[in-house]
Amino acid sequence: MTASTSITRKTWRKPPFIANPWLRWGLIVGIGVYIVWATSTLPFDWERVREGLPRAARIFNNAFPPSFERSGLLISGFSESIKIAIVAPLAGVGLSVPVAFMAARNISPAPIYAIGRAIIIIARSFHPVIVAILFVKAVGFGPLAGILTLTIYSIGFVAKMLAERIEEIDWGQVEALRAAGAGTLVTLQYAVLPQIMPRQIGLTIYQLDSNLRASAIVGIVGAGGIGGTLMNAFGRYDYDFALAITLCIIGVVLVSEAVSGQIRRALW
């Protein structure tokens, strides 16, 4: 009786995305309650938002048209950013190879594995801007702090990806070399490195591109590059120059993204 009515029911219902109704409604209600609670705890100042809207209009009026008058400053800032973005990933990739070997479970003994993983976790947890502040305090203002920051940033990403690749290598070649009596270094050089090389090169090129983005922001805390110029322009209410810088950053990032995409496609 009940079975036949359920079959003859005409309206079709979309099956829910999460099958378990308790989990589904729990998640929905939980998220809703959380959003309401979180919004109510934040010190919103609607008065300031209302005041902000005319200010936004004024800022946009000042920003248009973008001013390329101080193009000398723009070019020197960018060339510094580019130099940082070239040196840092090379240093970072160089250092990330030993860290990746340390952090690969199939190669390292347990204590060294733990150290390698810890280095990667710490390098990845901090936003480059936080690392940049610490380096600026330690080695002073300028591009050196930027290079050191992005080196750490590159290690965090490249070593993590590379360690995952090392854990996936074909173990047969390692066994073959060991059977032939090769030492540890020779085994790494002839059995492991050739297998991870393509990934390594691809990651390096990806890092060049991603470091160029990051080098634009570490300057905000004084670590060299175009970010410092941008921060100064904001500080002096030079919104037309700030817009010009931002447009150039967008242009450079888009070009470098396209170029690195092309190179990676050609290599793989």
Next chain:
Amino acid sequence: MTTGSQTSGPDAVAHRAWNRHTPRQRWGRFAGFLLVVAATVWSLSTIDIFWPWLWDAPQQMGDLFRRMVPPDTSQWKGILTALIETVNIATIATFFAVFLSLPVALIAAQNTTPNRVTLWLGRFILVSSRSVNTIVWALLFVAIFGPGVIAGILAIIFRSLGFLGKLIGEAIEEIDRAPIEALEATGATRTKVLLYGVIPQVIPTFFAVSILRWDINLRESTVLGLVGAGGIGLILQGAIDTFAWQTVATILLAIIALVIAGEAVAAWLRKKVI
């Protein structure tokens, strides 16, 4: 076997020296290598670095770390409040960005966009959102609304929009046409096609990229305070400015804990929901 009589064919092939790369490939690799070396030499020789500072750096960093131990936990109440604020900024911003990104994704995907103008509008929103860093967005919103969490939330929303819209848009472009054709054949309206044909197919991607973005936003919101846009960065900046290195150490440890916890929650959600 018949080495004397056969000068061409398989035998000649067998005697040819085996090379991994053609000469052209070898020149290409050499040129690429040369380019990398030249770029490095150019960068290192013209960059404005005071080299003694580099040789000094390990000692300076060691000095800095020595001043950080032991971490001073007496400020834990303020740090905890700031941490919760950071999580709230990241979560609220992700929540709103997810909703705003859906229409953008729909008009930026070639198969669901109504016309060329909306397609280019969608693409323009995605590119401009993604090319400007969160910090730069935060600088702008702090200039408009003054320092505070509103600037931070807006900065993260504006940055996440492009990321979410791009990935969801790509998922929309890859959907299976058949259910949509079936719906259209039954005379469903445009809204119904979207609701029953498109959205169910992209929902897994939608949840996956939302969780991923939340994880990224958690990291990003730790630095918003450095430009005055709320969160733990504010007290980090304060502690650094007053050289309270032991408090800095506690804050840094708290950030590591937050990021690791965020990754764990994201991994758990991904397993549960997808």
